[in-house]
Amino acid sequence: MSNDLPSLPLAFLPTPLHPLERLSRHLGGPSLSVKRDDLTGLAFGGNKARKLAYLLADAVAQRAEVLVTRGAVQSNHCRQTAAAAARCGLACVLVLKGEGEPAAAASGNLLLDQLLGAQIRWTEDADPEVVLEEVILALQQQGKRVYRIPYGGSNALGASAYAAAAFELLEQDTGFDHIVLASSSGGTQAGLVAGGRWGGFRGQILGVSVDQPQEALRTRIAEIASSIGPLLGRADVFSADEIQVTDRYRGGGYAVLGDLEREAIRLFARMEGILLDPVYTGRAAGAMLDLIASGQIGPDERVLFWHTGGTPALFAYADLLIDRPTV
Numbered sequence: 001m002s003n004d005l006p007s008l009p010l011a012f013l014p015t016p017l018h019p020l021e022r023l024s025r026h027l028g029g030p031s032l033s034v035k036r037d038d039l040t041g042l043a044f045g046g047n048k049a050r051k052l053a054y055l056l057a058d059a060v061a062q063r064a065e066v067l068v069t070r071g072a073v074q075s076n077h078c079r080q081t082a083a084a085a086a087r088c089g090l091a092c093v094l095v096l097k098g099e100g101e102p103a104a105a106a107s108g109n110l111l112l113d114q115l116l117g118a119q120i121r122w123t124e125d126a127d128p129e130v131v132l133e134e135v136i137l138a139l140q141q142q143g144k145r146v147y148r149i150p151y152g153g154s155n156a157l158g159a160s161a162y163a164a165a166a167f168e169l170l171e172q173d174t175g176f177d178h179i180v181l182a183s184s185s186g187g188t189q190a191g192l193v194a195g196g197r198w199g200g201f202r203g204q205i206l207g208v209s210v211d212q213p214q215e216a217l218r219t220r221i222a223e224i225a226s227s228i229g230p231l232l233g234r235a236d237v238f239s240a241d242e243i244q245v246t247d248r249y250r251g252g253g254y255a256v257l258g259d260l261e262r263e264a265i266r267l268f269a270r271m272e273g274i275l276l277d278p279v280y281t282g283r284a285a286g287a288m289l290d291l292i293a294s295g296q297i298g299p300d301e302r303v304l305f306w307h308t309g310g311t312p313a314l315f316a317y318a319d320l321l322i323d324r325p326t327v
């Protein structure tokens, strides 16, 4: 079974799935594996590459000239949108939240956005959605054909990529008891939930909310999941009750690095040579480790950590990740 909607070959698929042997042994179970969507390619990888493969097919079909989207300063979604635009020969305008930084201070995703040729518009104190509308209107007045990439790439079309990703996983391994992933705009989890149902996946799909309260996020994920079916000729509806999200690990809030994230990042790095990111996967892995330590995930279960990427942001958090210089 696959997703037959048109897509461009922007992501390297299938991504690898492999066991985390040293980490599993260190924890005394469960048996952990990782799905490497940090290796999708498209300017350092991540989950947005899969979504953009479908969104860009639509943009190109509509003969778009400029992509416009918005996000945080260290948005992985914006960085991969800029790369997708470059790949397809389109211009790209990113609306980023904040005041702007001197070019010399740009690091992580913000540096990459600029290398990839995106034009950046800072929101300063304005509502990002309002600034985005202004940018789109101004471009249209210049006669440009604009394609708006939704926030996080999470509309029905973008999320359909993760229904396809669920089928991809089920061809690699059907036997996981839990899938743990970071969830924010909800499209990744929505696609996995929909594809999981259609492909007969029986385990739990647990989203670790990085910012929103769980009720709001579950409702949003159910809405997105329900919107995918009609694109694929299916009428399935998903309700918030069947979406599993925890918001207990939001710590200091969005993009605030705490001990939970720092320790998970170090553990994955030192046990497995795998880099997590400070905002999403560090938090989701920290949550997974806590659920294991507290017995909510049992030692005899099989757990898949879905690595959604984000690693360029590590470089923007250097001073918070390193204790002190050592000789």
Ligand SMILES: *Cc1c(COP(=O)(O)O)cnc(C)c1O
Residues within 6 Å of the ligand: 046, 047, 048, 076, 077, 152, 154, 182, 183, 184, 185, 186, 187, 188, 189, 277, 280, 281, 308, 309, 310, 311
């Ligand atoms: C965007 C992002 C997520 C969240 O995916 P959503 O589909 O927005 O829920 C998780 N991890 C990383 C690294 C991301 O960039």
